Amino acid sequence: MNGTLVGPLTFGSVEPNSGLKNALGKNRADVIADISASGIKGRGGAGFPTGVKWNLAAAAKDDRKFVVCNADEGEPGTFKDRVILSEYADLVFEGMTIAGYAIGATQGIVYLRGEYSYLRALLEAVLEKRRQQNLLGEDILKKKGFHFDIAIRMGSGAYVCGEETALIESLEGHRGEPRNRPPFPVDTGFMGHPTVVNNVETLAWAACILAKGPEWFKKIGTEKSTGLKLFSVSGDCARPGVYEFPMGITIAQLLKEVGGENAKAVQVGGASGRIVPAKEFERTLAYEDIPTGGSIIVLGPQRDMLHVARNFMEFFVEESCGQCTPCREGTQKLLEGIELLEQGKCSTRYLHELCALGETMQLASKCGLGQSAPNAFLSIVQHFREELMGRNNLIPAGKE
Amino acid sequence: MLVTERDRVKEDIVRWVEQYGGNRSALIPTLQELQRKYSQITDFAMQVVADALDIHPAEVYGVVSFYSFLDHRPKGKFVIRLCRTLSCDMQGKDRVARQLENDLGIRFGETTPDGKFTLEWANCIGMCDQGPALLVNEQVFTRVTPEKVHDILEGCRRTFGVYALEQKEEHLV
Numbered sequence: 273m274n275g276t277l278v279g280p281l282t283f284g285s286v287e288p289n290s291g292l293k294n295a296l297g298k299n300r301a302d303v304i305a306d307i308s309a310s311g312i313k314g315r316g317g318a319g320f321p322t323g324v325k326w327n328l329a330a331a332a333k334d335d336r337k338f339v340v341c342n343a344d345e346g347e348p349g350t351f352k353d354r355v356i357l358s359e360y361a362d363l364v365f366e367g368m369t370i371a372g373y374a375i376g377a378t379q380g381i382v383y384l385r386g387e388y389s390y391l392r393a394l395l396e397a398v399l400e401k402r403r404q405q406n407l408l409g410e411d412i413l414k415k416k417g418f419h420f421d422i423a424i425r426m427g428s429g430a431y432v433c434g435e436e437t438a439l440i441e442s443l444e445g446h447r448g449e450p451r452n453r454p455p456f457p458v459d460t461g462f463m464g465h466p467t468v469v470n471n472v473e474t475l476a477w478a479a480c481i482l483a484k485g486p487e488w489f490k491k492i493g494t495e496k497s498t499g500l501k502l503f504s505v506s507g508d509c510a511r512p513g514v515y516e517f518p519m520g521i522t523i524a525q526l527l528k529e530v531g532g533e534n535a536k537a538v539q540v541g542g543a544s545g546r547i548v549p550a551k552e553f554e555r556t557l558a559y560e561d562i563p564t565g566g567s568i569i570v571l572g573p574q575r576d577m578l579h580v581a582r583n584f585m586e587f588f589v590e591e592s593c594g595q596c597t598p599c600r601e602g603t604q605k606l607l608e609g610i611e612l613l614e615q616g617k618c619s620t621r622y623l624h625e626l627c628a629l630g631e632t633m634q635l636a637s638k639c640g641l642g643q644s645a646p647n648a649f650l651s652i653v654q655h656f657r658e659e660l661m662g663r664n665n666l667i668p669a670g671k672e
Numbered sequence: 673m674l675v676t677e678r679d680r681v682k683e684d685i686v687r688w689v690e691q692y693g694g695n696r697s698a699l700i701p702t703l704q705e706l707q708r709k710y711s712q713i714t715d716f717a718m719q720v721v722a723d724a725l726d727i728h729p730a731e732v733y734g735v736v737s738f739y740s741f742l743d744h745r746p747k748g749k750f751v752i753r754l755c756r757t758l759s760c761d762m763q764g765k766d767r768v769a770r771q772l773e774n775d776l777g778i779r780f781g782e783t784t785p786d787g788k789f790t791l792e793w794a795n796c797i798g799m800c801d802q803g804p805a806l807l808v809n810e811q812v813f814t815r816v817t818p819e820k821v822h823d824i825l826e827g828c829r830r831t832f833g834v835y836a837l838e839q840k841e842e843h844l845v
């Protein structure tokens with residue numbers, strides 16, 4: 273059920289809890305300095321420098337702070353967090369505990385998507401074991417005054433709740449509607465207290481960095497995108513699954529590893545990401561080139577790109593929280609436009625209008641969902657226009 | 673039976689609200705428990721929850737209507753959610769969907785007349801490398817084919833009326 277873990281992960285090779293032990297031997301500022309020195313950026317997609325985030329939360333004055341592990345993993349094509357939680361939950365909890373020590377938090381919360389409820393019993397058991405070993409609880413590993421524990425809270429089937437402010441709304445018992453930012457969670461987070469929200473994978477790497485040292489991490493990858501990253505690979509390839517690669521790998525290299533060399537395009541970053549056509553397969557998966565949370569969907573030569581655009585736009589119509597107009601109305605309008613294209617009834621001028629609407633959504637939407645909803649459509653129009661225009665109105669293969 | 677259904681719902685709610693901290697952030701966990709145990713969040717239950725948390729019932733309704741795993745309409749004992757997102761779509765989810773409809777005699781969004789099964793779409797459930805994937809309540813099935821649909825449904829039917837369901841509820845409290 274855990275799926276294809278292709279090759280061993282670094283996560284399996286670090287001495288359990290050595291990162292936490294190292295961290296507790298340092299002062300808080302030095303722990304954050306290590307994270308900063310490693311150059312790690314958030315593995316959840318947005319790529320915010322983790323050291324900066326921890327520093328801001330550490331600097332905030334409050335006697336209650338929180339560490340939230342974002343395990344809402346809802347981006348289409350992403351499943352690496354599920355694999356990490358299934359195989360290396362200890363490492364994630366260790367990373368949360370290190371974050372708690374670094375910023376001065378006493379409470380951690382895992383926000384686990386409802387679709388992963390079947391993982392809950394396992395995670396609770398791991399937490400219980402950690403409590404028994406004094407890796408959670410009071411005076412952790414005999415460090416006087418360092419108290420930290422972790423609770424699990426479940427999502428309820430809403431993609432937008434992966435957005436950190438919507439996640440906090442949801443934790444507080446509200447509809448998962450994103451807030452305006454600023455203020456950011458590091459300042460005003462859960463219950464109004466400073467809160468670090470990090471992706472599952474980010475926290476696991478944080479534990480590795482404390483175990484193996486920031487230099488180890490920094491040596492891997494590119495200058496602006498350091499370290500290793502997990503990729504969730506699905507679609508038309510011989511060996512789908514979870515892979516660990518250094519940041520900065522080219523798409524061509526990745527496709528070779530997964531057996532997807534004859535792809536005509538790759539969707540990088542899930543529904544909110546972009547289409548990369550074959551002629552751009554030499555580009556790199558890195559924050560400075562094509563940033564991604566790790567979702568790679570390989571599209572073989574037979575795939576209809578308009579169908580790809582439709583599938584993703586239906587996703588956004590469904591998942592938009594409806595709070596702001598550009599996203600709520602825009603996703604609907606784009607879906608209608610895609611239907612016109614399918615029927616071969618869309619004028620060139622109207623297609624231009626749809627693209628302009630997409631660009632407006634990127635600028636005017638309140639949160640990342642609406643800002644990224646048009647990406648797949650726009651990049652398909654950009655790279656596969658010849659497939660979209662003047663279609664006869666046969667129902668395309670695979671359409672519902 | 674000594675306690676009526678309503679009393680039982682009330683007792684459950686009071687216990688859950690307390691267990692989850694007694695403040696507003698207990699709302700969603702309480703609703704999740706209700707959904708799991710009663711397959712529905714009734715107007716009555718929403719009113720009780722609102723009273724227990726000292727908020728307006730419209731607030732509770734607003735939350736219930738927001739989340740796709742919470743529902744004020746009755747759902748089947750088994751909620752089947754088939755992933756419709758791209759990777760599962762490319763691996764043949766349409767044929768699985770048709771077979772589910774055929775074997776259950778309902779369309780997506782509907783519940784069987786006996787109240788046992790609800791059929792719904794899900795967006796990506798994180799099994800994209802092993803699609804088509806579906807959830808039956810909290811259990812996941814991967815690489816589902818039309819031929820496997822019957823076995824999955826039979827697996828659910830075998831638990832009707834016997835201990836399996838009751839045990840599960842107890843375990844969750």
Ligand SMILES: Cc1cc2nc3c(=O)[nH]c(=O)nc-3n(C[C@H](O)[C@H](O)[C@H](O)COP(=O)(O)O)c2cc1C
Pocket residue numbers: 313314315316317318319320322342343344345346347431432433434435436437469470471472474475639640641
């Ligand atoms: C619509 C939307 C959904 C998101 N879903 C997730 C998610 O499932 N998991 C995640 O880690 N981050 C998700 N994010 C990003 C979070 O807002 C946040 O940036 C992230 O959790 C920060 O962690 P990191 O810095 O460790 O990546 C999402 C963002 C948006 C706009």
Ligand code: SF4
Pocket residue numbers: 432449450591592593594595596597599600637638639640641642643
């Ligand atoms: S952009 Fe979409 S999801 Fe985000 S707040 Fe606006 S309507 Fe909600």
Ligand code: FES
Pocket residue numbers: 348349350755756757758759760761795796797798799800803805
């Ligand atoms: S696309 Fe179906 S599980 Fe991800």
